[in-house]
Amino acid sequence: MMAGGATDLTDGGRAERFKTLALPHLDEVYTLARYLMRSASDAEDAAQECYLRAFRHFDTFRGGPVKPWLLAILRNVCHAAHAGKARLEFTADAGDPQALPLWREPGDTPEQAMLRRSDSQTMRRLIGELPADYREVIVLREINDLSYRDIATVIEAPIGTVMSRLARARGLLHDAWIAAEGGSKTK
Amino acid sequence: MNCDEAAILMHALIDGELDAGHAREVEAHIVGCAACAARLREFQELRRNLTPAGLRYSAPGSLRESIEGRLPAPPAAASRRAVISSFALGAGVSAIAACGLLVMVMRNDDESRILGEVVSAHLRSLQAQHLTDVLSSDQHTVKPWFNGRLDVAPPVVDLTAQGFTLLGGRLDYVDAKPVAAIVYRRRVHVINLFCAPAPDFGHRRAVMESLHGFNVRRWSENGLNLWAVSDINTEELAEFGEKFEAALKQ
Numbered sequence: 001m002m003a004g005g006a007t008d009l010t011d012g013g014r015a016e017r018f019k020t021l022a023l024p025h026l027d028e029v030y031t032l033a034r035y036l037m038r039s040a041s042d043a044e045d046a047a048q049e050c051y052l053r054a055f056r057h058f059d060t061f062r063g064g065p066v067k068p069w070l071l072a073i074l075r076n077v078c079h080a081a082h083a084g085k086a087r088l089e090f091t092a093d094a095g096d097p098q099a100l101p102l103w104r105e106p107g108d109t110p111e112q113a114m115l116r117r118s119d120s121q122t123m124r125r126l127i128g129e130l131p132a133d134y135r136e137v138i139v140l141r142e143i144n145d146l147s148y149r150d151i152a153t154v155i156e157a158p159i160g161t162v163m164s165r166l167a168r169a170r171g172l173l174h175d176a177w178i179a180a181e182g183g184s185k186t187k
Numbered sequence: 188m189n190c191d192e193a194a195i196l197m198h199a200l201i202d203g204e205l206d207a208g209h210a211r212e213v214e215a216h217i218v219g220c221a222a223c224a225a226r227l228r229e230f231q232e233l234r235r236n237l238t239p240a241g242l243r244y245s246a247p248g249s250l251r252e253s254i255e256g257r258l259p260a261p262p263a264a265a266s267r268r269a270v271i272s273s274f275a276l277g278a279g280v281s282a283i284a285a286c287g288l289l290v291m292v293m294r295n296d297d298e299s300r301i302l303g304e305v306v307s308a309h310l311r312s313l314q315a316q317h318l319t320d321v322l323s324s325d326q327h328t329v330k331p332w333f334n335g336r337l338d339v340a341p342p343v344v345d346l347t348a349q350g351f352t353l354l355g356g357r358l359d360y361v362d363a364k365p366v367a368a369i370v371y372r373r374r375v376h377v378i379n380l381f382c383a384p385a386p387d388f389g390h391r392r393a394v395m396e397s398l399h400g401f402n403v404r405r406w407s408e409n410g411l412n413l414w415a416v417s418d419i420n421t422e423e424l425a426e427f428g429e430k431f432e433a434a435l436k437q
Contacts, residue, residue, distance in 0.1 A: 015258040023251070024400030030246035044250050051254045065420040066400075120241030127242070141202065142237045145375060148204050150420065166202075167195045174233045 018058050021066045022051065028067060028144045029074050035139045036078040038128060046081060050074040068150040075136065075154060126176045134169035141166055188216040193223045201230060203350060203374055239375075302405075302414075304361045306398045309379045309416040312357065312368065318377065319355030319370055329356040333367050339411065341367035341382040344434040351378065351427055361414075371427070378417040378427060385412045393428055395421050404428045408435075 029050055033043035050073050054061075061069060127138055140146045140154060151162045188196075193216045199205045200213045217224050312318050321332040330343040336358055345353050354370040354377075361381055371378040391407035402424045404415045415428055 015260070019255065019258065020399065021397070023254070026246045026251055026254070027243065030250065031242075031244045034244045043244075044247065047246065047250060048254055048257070052257060055258055065422075067420070119236060120238065123237060124242055142234070143239045143242045145239065147420065147423070148199070148202070149422075163195050163199055167198045170198060170230050170233060174229055177233060177236070 014058060015055070018055050022054060022070060025067050025070050026051075029070055031143055032071055032074055032136070032139055033078065035128060035135055035143075036075070036132070037081065042081065046074060046077050049077045053077065065150060067144075068146060068153040071140070071144070071146075071154045072156070122180055123177070126173060126180060129176065130169060130172055133165060134172055137162060137165045138169045138173060188212050190216075190220060190223055193217065193220065194226065197223065197227050197230070201227075201234065207348070301362055302396055302398055302403060305379075305381050305403060305414045305416050306401050308359050308361055308368070308381065309377075309401060312359070312370070312379055313377060318357065320357045322355040324353045324355075326353060329353065329369065332356055333358075337365055337367055339367070339382065339384045341369060341411070342409075342431075342435050343369055344431060346371065346427070346430055346434060349430045349434075351430065373417070373419055373423060373427070376417055376419045378415055378419065378424070380431070381414045381416070383412045385410050393425070395425060397421070406432075408432070 026047065030043060030047045033046040033050070034040065037043045037046050050070065054070055054073050057073075127135060130138065136155060137151060140151045146154065148159050148162050151166075152159045155162070157165075193213055196205065196209065196213045197217065200210055205213065217227055321329055323329050324345070324347065326343045326345045330340070333341055333356060341356075343353070343356065347353065351371045351373050354372050357368040357370060359366050359368040359379075359381065361383060364383060366381050366383040369380040369382065371380065385407050388410045389407060393404050393406040396403045396405065401416055401418055402421050404424050404427070406413055406428065415424055415431070417424055417427075419427075
């Protein structure tokens with residue numbers, strides 16, 4: 001961790017250091033929020049609450065990787081939001097204009113790009129339909145690219161649990177994907 | 188190993204989370220078990236269709252602004268000149284001590300500037316599709332490529348067995364001087380290892396720093412300054428540095 005700013009104890013100085021460390025992870029925080037909250041506006045609220053809460057507890061942050069620390073806070077925020085609401089009905093957001101991929105592989109023809117996008121949208125929907133325990137490990141591993149150790153930190157579970165959940169999650173996702181592929185071919 | 192164990196551990200194998208011993212055990216089981224081999228192929232196929240770029244969401248600009256707006260404002264920064272003049276004018280500070288402090292201030296300044304430069308060079312290498320000038324996972328191809336391009340022979344070691352794949356090498360510039368960039372990969376992450384000649388032959392122990400979300404491990408040995416830059420976490424970057432140093436000593 002950077003030692004700079006350690007002597008600057010003003011609120012503004014802390015905020016600058018916090019921004020430097022935490023804001024680069026905003027897309028990843030927001031991505032997990034989208035998969036856990038399932039609506040863009042709820043995800044924005046959760047991500048904002050996560051950053052404000054993280055800043056309030058920044059004094060207790062003891063160095064180490066920032067990303068799992070932030071994602072663990074986000075996960076707690078999302079759980080609290082769910083607990084506060086009545087059971088949420090799942091609504092697919094495949095038509096969401098913000099749900100476009102961030103970039104395309106160079107060399108994609110428009111057709112390939114279209115195909116890739118619709119594949120991605122199918123996959124987003126299938127991940128979104130997984131039970132929450134499995135959904136979060138898939139997002140953390142496959143999309144946010146966390147190591148098993150960092151996933152264990154975020155979901156507050158031992159690494160053995162991470163492994164078995166990930167195995168189950170991939171099994172479920174694979175079956176759902178095969179079913180979806182079969183469905184699209186018979187259309 | 189039985190199929191139940193392999194069903195779990197094959198995922199750790201896919202994710203590169205197994206040590207060499209366990210990886211061999213799982214692979215040995217899969218070679219002898221058609222059902223597990225088929226399962227493994229299914230999951231590899233699934234992962235090829237899980238392209239993170241298409242599955243990520245990018246945070247709206249308004250969200251970033253709103254978060255920044257709700258954090259305390261930055262302090263009125265004391266200018267460097269004010270800091271230096273306060274040293275120079277400080278009543279109880281002798282002229283000699285002031286000089287010493289001044290040197291410290293300047294040196295720290297220099298180090299943070301170079302830290303910024305290596306992170307920028309790392310970023311450029313990812314953006315400009317110019318990751319490598321010489322593309323090879325063979326250390327005996329990468330190392331000679333630098334001959335005549337630099338006034339040092341950068342150390343190039345193959346760390347594939349330790350989980351860091353050598354991708355190649357590149358000529359880059361840090362602090363307006365040519366440096367060697369040796370490029371490694373860990374899962375989907377790129378590690379740039381920058382090597383520049385050091386003014387002395389001292390050994391400086393590794394220091395871990397962080398800038399804009401990137402981690403930098405900096406150390407010196409054998410007349411070289413080295414910076415390993417990546418977005419992998421500090422533990423893995425420390426592991427990379429240690430494995431690299433250990434491989435050099437062999």
